[in-house]
Amino acid sequence: MLQTLLLVAMILISIALAGVILIQRSEGGALGMGGGPSGFMTARGAGNLLTVTTWWLATAFFLCAIGLTIVGNISRANQSIVDPDAVGALATPAGATPAAPAADPATAPAQPAGPSLDDFLSSSTPAAQPAPAQPAPAQ
Template sequence: MENVVLIIHLLLALSLIGAVLLQRSEGGGLGMGGGGGAAAGRSAGTAMGKLTWILAIAFICTSMALTVIAARNAAGSSVLDRIVDSPAPSAAEEETPGLSGGSLLPPAADDDAPLLPTAE
């Protein structure tokens, strides 16, 4: 159920982006220019404006539905509960093979071994 609502939510988001980008520009940024704005009152609703409102309301509804679904799935559990309830690693698991003394440096070379291979 959650996946279906999530897919619808993503499709609504893409449709909403497309509907906003296809609308006619009203002028300058922040409502400046174009003769419109708060003083001009409400303009007649266009089909694209109504479609944008419908898509926005549907987007908000799917957002709330996803929140309710996620809250229902996580009811009674906490991330801290999962950390506390996990078993502690045993002594065999704590020791990493290949590391002597807990050092992250490579093992020391033997004094008898040559540092570079020699061609004899």
């Protein structure tokens, strides 16, 4: 609920910040689009008000962004981005059935979650394969 509230506030602040920035008078020079006193807010006091409003909205935007980050990480807690069930399915060879759990998990030795370095090394070196059967000599 807090995350939704912060997200709505951030969207509203973003829209307001864009609007306040767009109504400010151009300080001139960029691409020949100088700022003469042709805007509807030409007084120096209005420029100061818009500058202060921009700073407040920018501060609120950054605080909202930090708040969203914190709230998002609290709700996620200590979960991994990798699904443990999918990792277990990847670690099990194709066609093999997963081993049945031991009767007493407290005394059973711990099983690795996936293949180990030894498994990788043994699969990368060619294993000793039995010699092909020799056909019997014809008499």
